[in-house]
Amino acid sequence: MDKKRRNFLRLFSLGVLGFLTYGAFKNLTSLSSPPPKKVIVLFEEIEKAKDILFKENFIVIKTGSNFKVFSRKCPHLGCLLNYSPEEDLIVCPCHQSKFNLSGKFISGPAKKDLTTYNYRLTSQGLEVEVF
Numbered sequence: 001m002d003k004k005r006r007n008f009l010r011l012f013s014l015g016v017l018g019f020l021t022y023g024a025f026k027n028l029t030s031l032s033s034p035p036p037k038k039v040i041v042l043f044e045e046i047e048k049a050k051d052i053l054f055k056e057n058f059i060v061i062k063t064g065s066n067f068k069v070f071s072r073k074c075p076h077l078g079c080l081l082n083y084s085p086e087e088d089l090i091v092c093p094c095h096q097s098k099f100n101l102s103g104k105f106i107s108g109p110a111k112k113d114l115t116t117y118n119y120r121l122t123s124q125g126l127e128v129e130v131f
Contacts, residue, residue, distance in 0.1 A: 036118075036129035043125045052083055052101070057130050058117055059083075059090065061101050069117040069128050070103045076110035090114070 041060055046053050051062040054072065059081065061068045070090075072081050079094035089106065090099040097108030105113050120127045 034131075036131040039128045039130055040122065040124060041126045041128060045125070054081075054083065058128060059114075060126065060128070063101070067119065067121075067126060068101075068103060069119045069126065071115040071117060073115070074110055075105075075112040075114065076108070081114075 039055070039058075041053065041055065046060055046062050046067075053060040056072070058072050059070045061070070073079070074081055074092040074094070074097055076092065076095055076097050079092050081090050081099070082093055083089075084091045087098070088101065090101065090103075091097070092108065092110065095109050097110035098106040099110075099114050100106055103114035103116060105111060117131075118129045
């Protein structure tokens with residue numbers, strides 16, 4: 001009788017451990033980042049903004065026939081970046097990190113270049129992958 005009870009407890013413990021492991025794994029996989037969201041930016045929008053367009057999550061810069069798309073979040077603490085026409089730079093209003101129009105870090109506490117987003121040209125404009 002004692003042996004049956006030990007076997008039952010051993011199997012029950014393994015079942016509980018398996019259930020907890022499954023729950024932990026499921027939670028970890030749900031914490032992974034979601035797939036990028038695709039946003040269309042019309043060519044007319046970029047032209048109207050005089051070749052520097054600030055959207056909610058990203059910045060589009062047109063130079064000639066080329067485009068660059070950067071995250072609008074400052075790499076320092078995530079503040080939303082703005083454009084300073086006097087300096088012709090992208091500037092963080094919170095801590096004054098500065099970046100040129102190629103996304104390169106110039107000064108301030110950020111110490112890193114802007115994050116570049118992938119995009120694809122379509123017949124309407126740019127399809128930007130925002131994450």
